[in-house]
Amino acid sequence: LKLGILASGSGSNFEAIAKSIENGQLNAQLQVLIYNNPQAKVVERAAKWNVPAVLYNHRDFNSREELDTQIIHSLQQYSVDWVIMAGWMRIVTPVLIDAFPDKIINIHPSLLPSFRGAKAVEQALAAGVKITGCTVHVVCEEVDTGKILLQAAVPVLANDTVETLHDRIQVQEHRILPQAIALASANLV
Numbered sequence: 124l125k126l127g128i129l130a131s132g133s134g135s136n137f138e139a140i141a142k143s144i145e146n147g148q149l150n151a152q153l154q155v156l157i158y159n160n161p162q163a164k165v166v167e168r169a170a171k172w173n174v175p176a177v178l179y180n181h182r183d184f185n186s187r188e189e190l191d192t193q194i195i196h197s198l199q200q201y202s203v204d205w206v207i208m209a210g211w212m213r214i215v216t217p218v219l220i221d222a223f224p225d226k227i228i229n230i231h232p233s234l235l236p237s238f239r240g241a242k243a244v245e246q247a248l249a250a251g252v253k254i255t256g257c258t259v260h261v262v263c264e265e266v267d268t269g270k271i272l273l274q275a276a277v278p279v280l281a282n283d284t285v286e287t288l289h290d291r292i293q294v295q296e297h298r299i300l301p302q303a304i305a306l307a308s309a310n311l312v
């Protein structure tokens with residue numbers, strides 16, 4: 124299983140995938156990291172795990188489609204067969220989706236279909252829900268929809284801030300993202 128990771132941030136999910144591979148829970152290889160933000164800490168994790176990293180700064184592209192076209196180019200160059208969006212904060216277009224049909228997976232910090240979009244943890248807190256969580260799903264054109272692969276529930280505590288709640292959600296993300304990759308690639312979910 125040859126994985127390509129798309130990430131924009133700290134890369135704790137990248138790290139969780141790398142560890143799952145190392146300890147044998149996920150039978151896969153990390154072929155390449157693609158990131159869009161020159162400051163993203165995920166690039167340091169890639170270096171630590173000896174995974175090649177390719178920067179495509181979205182500001183250098185005229186359209187989402189042009190960015191996606193370059194991403195496909197790198198994914199193919201590194202022989203990727205499954206694409207994992209591990210905190211990829213760009214909207215992807217049919218250009219990318221059609222190049223890897225049903226083989227692009229995203230992790231989202233809410234129990235979808237509740238709280239789609241980039242502010243899911245804030246929205247869950249503002250809504251006053253008592254349970255939220257995270258969802259791993261197949262990527263389709265409409266953001267944060269697509270077949271749900273795995274979910275985990277996380278209680279919202281009385282004194283939670285966005286940060287404390289997000290930290291607790293991430294513990295579950297790190298558990299279910301590698302698991303969902305294994306199950307989806309084996310056609311078991």
Ligand code: GRF
Nearest residue numbers: 132133134135136210231232
């Ligand atoms: C995760 O919470 C993910 O659900 C969201 O972005 C965050 C990425 O975190 N889409 P990290 O960069 O993997 O630490």
